[in-house]
Amino acid sequence: MKVSWRVMTTKSDAEPWWFFEGWQKDIVHEWTYHSKDEAMKKYQAEVKRLSALYPNSKAKRLNAIAFWNPEEIFFCEACDDDLQVYHGLIIFENDRPMDMDELDLKKIGAQIEWV
Numbered sequence: 254m255k256v257s258w259r260v261m262t263t264k265s266d267a268e269p270w271w272f273f274e275g276w277q278k279d280i281v282h283e284w285t286y287h288s289k290d291e292a293m294k295k296y297q298a299e300v301k302r303l304s305a306l307y308p309n310s311k312a313k314r315l316n317a318i319a320f321w322n323p324e325e326i327f328f329c330e331a332c333d334d335d336l337q338v339y340h341g342l343i344i345f346e347n348d349r350p351m352d353m354d355e356l357d358l359k360k361i362g363a364q365i366e367w368v
Contacts, residue, residue: 258292259345260284262299266329268311268319269341270350279341289346296344303340315353318342 263269265279286292300318304310307320318341325338344351 254347256287256289256347258286258289258351259348260286260292260295260299261341261343261345262303263339263341263343265339265341266327266336268313268317268339269343270313270317270319292344296342299342303342307340314350316344316350 260283261280262282263276263279264281265276267273267276267279284292284295286295303318303320307322309323310318310320312318319339320342321337321339323337326335327338328334329336344353346352
């Protein structure tokens with residue numbers, strides 16, 4: 254079986270680790286790689302880019318990180334409330350969130366709040 258990795262950025266009112274039905278519509282950019290090292294380099298570059306753009310970040314797992322600016326909200330008419338906009342970063346291996354370990358985290362080198 255041929256292994257592939259996908260790095261994706263999303264924009265949504267949900268953090269990127271919530272794979273609600275239809276979550277794929279929130280994908281803003283997607284890159285596909287056939288090398289884990291190349292995928293990790295892109296993931297690391299996106300962590301740095303998004304960290305520079307948004308003052309807040311958190312992650313529930315190593316493979317999905319949410320970035321946001323507290324002032325970037327939108328009004329949800331259906332729920333009659335303001336919702337936070339999250340810019341997500343996700344890495345998949347063979348169409349599933351990639352299992353990552355402490356070594357992968359060190360390669361990323363990010364200061365992320367874990368939830």
